[in-house]
Amino acid sequence: MTLVLGVDSSTQSTKALLVDADDGTVVDSRTAPHPAGTEVDPRAWLTAFDTATAGLLERADAVAVGGQQHGMVALDEAGEPVRDALLWNDTRSAGAARDLIGEMGGPQACADAIGSVMVASFTASKLRWLRDHEPENAARVAEVLLPHDYVSRHLSAPGTPAFTDRGDASGTGYFATAAGEWRPDLLELALGRVVGLPTVVAPDAVAAHTAGGAPVAAGSGDNAAAALGMGLEAGDVLVSIGTSGVASTISAVPVADGSGAITGFADAAGGFLPMATTINAAQILDLQARWLGVDHDELAALALAAPAGSNGLTLLPYYGGERTPNRPDATGTWVGLTPRTTREDLARAAVEALLCSLADAVDLVVGATGQEPRRILMVGGATRSAAVRALAPAVLGRPVVLPPAGEYVARGAARQAAWALTGRLPDWELAATETLTADPTPVVRTAYAAVRDA
Numbered sequence: 001m002t003l004v005l006g007v008d009s010s011t012q013s014t015k016a017l018l019v020d021a022d023d024g025t026v027v028d029s030r031t032a033p034h035p036a037g038t039e040v041d042p043r044a045w046l047t048a049f050d051t052a053t054a055g056l057l058e059r060a061d062a063v064a065v066g067g068q069q070h071g072m073v074a075l076d077e078a079g080e081p082v083r084d085a086l087l088w089n090d091t092r093s094a095g096a097a098r099d100l101i102g103e104m105g106g107p108q109a110c111a112d113a114i115g116s117v118m119v120a121s122f123t124a125s126k127l128r129w130l131r132d133h134e135p136e137n138a139a140r141v142a143e144v145l146l147p148h149d150y151v152s153r154h155l156s157a158p159g160t161p162a163f164t165d166r167g168d169a170s171g172t173g174y175f176a177t178a179a180g181e182w183r184p185d186l187l188e189l190a191l192g193r194v195v196g197l198p199t200v201v202a203p204d205a206v207a208a209h210t211a212g213g214a215p216v217a218a219g220s221g222d223n224a225a226a227a228l229g230m231g232l233e234a235g236d237v238l239v240s241i242g243t244s245g246v247a248s249t250i251s252a253v254p255v256a257d258g259s260g261a262i263t264g265f266a267d268a269a270g271g272f273l274p275m276a277t278t279i280n281a282a283q284i285l286d287l288q289a290r291w292l293g294v295d296h297d298e299l300a301a302l303a304l305a306a307p308a309g310s311n312g313l314t315l316l317p318y319y320g321g322e323r324t325p326n327r328p329d330a331t332g333t334w335v336g337l338t339p340r341t342t343r344e345d346l347a348r349a350a351v352e353a354l355l356c357s358l359a360d361a362v363d364l365v366v367g368a369t370g371q372e373p374r375r376i377l378m379v380g381g382a383t384r385s386a387a388v389r390a391l392a393p394a395v396l397g398r399p400v401v402l403p404p405a406g407e408y409v410a411r412g413a414a415r416q417a418a419w420a421l422t423g424r425l426p427d428w429e430l431a432a433t434e435t436l437t438a439d440p441t442p443v444v445r446t447a448y449a450a451v452r453d454a
């Protein structure tokens with residue numbers, strides 16, 4: 001049996017899947033947690049990688065890594081981090097993003113240059129923040145990597161130069177996404193000088209070998225890897241509810257949305273991945289469960305015991321600042337609390353807020369493509385919530401296709417590893433999917449929109 005290893009180095013954990021390259025069957029899997037927070041010592045991801053892949057890497061005939069997008073892994077001459085990595089959900093770089101957009105000639109010029117209007121999440125914004133706030137650290141930077149590049153080099157034979165792919169490169173802010181080339185001038189604009197960048201390799205290339213001699217494929221950003229793992233097809237919209245909330249679709253042509261609603265990233269298969277991303281997603285429910293003193297199953301049961309609309313209670317869940325809409329300094333807002341508000345209402349309002357925020361993201365993607373989605377698919381940790389599964393079709397107002405529970409970023413990385421190994425992108429059928437339906441509850445979105453737009 002030919003085995004391929006797919007790894008997801010995501011915000012909250014590393015997930016490793018050892019997969020049968022012929023049909024995609026998961027043979028073994030392991031996970032390891034990451035430290036919490038929006039700035040993290042990136043060496044913790046290497047430790048988590050070693051833990052999650054122990055006993056799996058040795059059995060793999062090829063391997064690839066998907067990773068959280070955008071994170072700034074700034075390394076010195078010795079390859080050591082000059083400071084903790086700033087993650088995609090760290091909003092301190094919001095002002096830097098605004099400065100860069102201005103210097104690039106405005107939002108549309110920025111989108112034309114890199115495929116997206118820069119936000120705080122992008123690596124370039126973080127490098128500008130570093131230049132402006134920690135010049136002594138900025139002066140020590142010799143090379144900038146993304147999280148997946150950093151992990152890929154770690155698992156490759158010693159001395160392997162860093163490599164990346166166009167999918168993850170397209171989230172840096174110094175990559176011309178349509179042309180598929182680095183923009184050293186934009187890196188210089190952000191950091192004040194040009195430093196080392198990883199080589200961009202093709203989606204089907206063998207980029208390196210492990211110390212044991214197994215091919216290592218390019219890997220990609222986690223959303224591009226998830227699209228590959230799902231076998232996303234034209235017309236599909238993928239909703240991912242992990243630390244971030246994402247609505248994405250695939251496109252054969254590049255996107256350059258000057259409004260900033262849609263980021264026009266590259267995908268992991270040679271095309272493009274227009275998407276809308278929220279900063280607040282699964283953790284809305286984590287917080288609510290903690291505040292109510294319940295676990296996730298109890299939170300779901302409480303939510304399902306309240307009526308649609310949570311008896312007039314509405315939450316705008318931008319606890320950690322938000323990106324869609326672009327409100328980096330926002331905080332959460334509760335509207336409609338009364339002496340009659342129940343624990344059930346509080347739980348329901350949190351689930352409805354999560355889903356309304358995702359519905360906004362889906363609308364943006366649908367608006368950008370101009371066509372009603374063929375299918376909406378839903379993946380990510382929060383789909384384990386019975387309330388999310390029950391209410392998603394009601395709030396989104398459309399049927400939702402739920403694939404079997406699984407780690408689709410890691411599966412996509414494994415599929416890419418098989419592609420590099422065999423020279424052919426394998427067709428891995430999804431096991432039985434379930435179609436979730438419910439009567440639409442537009443009143444929930446109307447109430448949410450009123451608070452959002454107030």
Ligand SMILES: Nc1ncnc2c1ncn2[C@@H]1O[C@H](COP(=O)(O)OP(=O)(O)O)[C@@H](O)[C@H]1O
Binds near residue numbers: 010283386
């Ligand atoms: N039963 C559940 N109900 C709601 N949320 C859940 C449940 N199980 C896990 N989660 C949440 O899913 C999130 C992790 O999802 P995941 O897709 O792995 O995130 P990431 O890829 O960003 O690290 C966590 O915030 C976790 O609390």
Ligand SMILES: O=C(CO)[C@@H](O)[C@H](O)COP(=O)(O)O
Binds near residue numbers: 088089121244246277
């Ligand atoms: O910033 C983005 C996309 O632009 C996020 O989607 C990150 O890529 C983090 O992903 P998860 O850990 O939530 O999967």
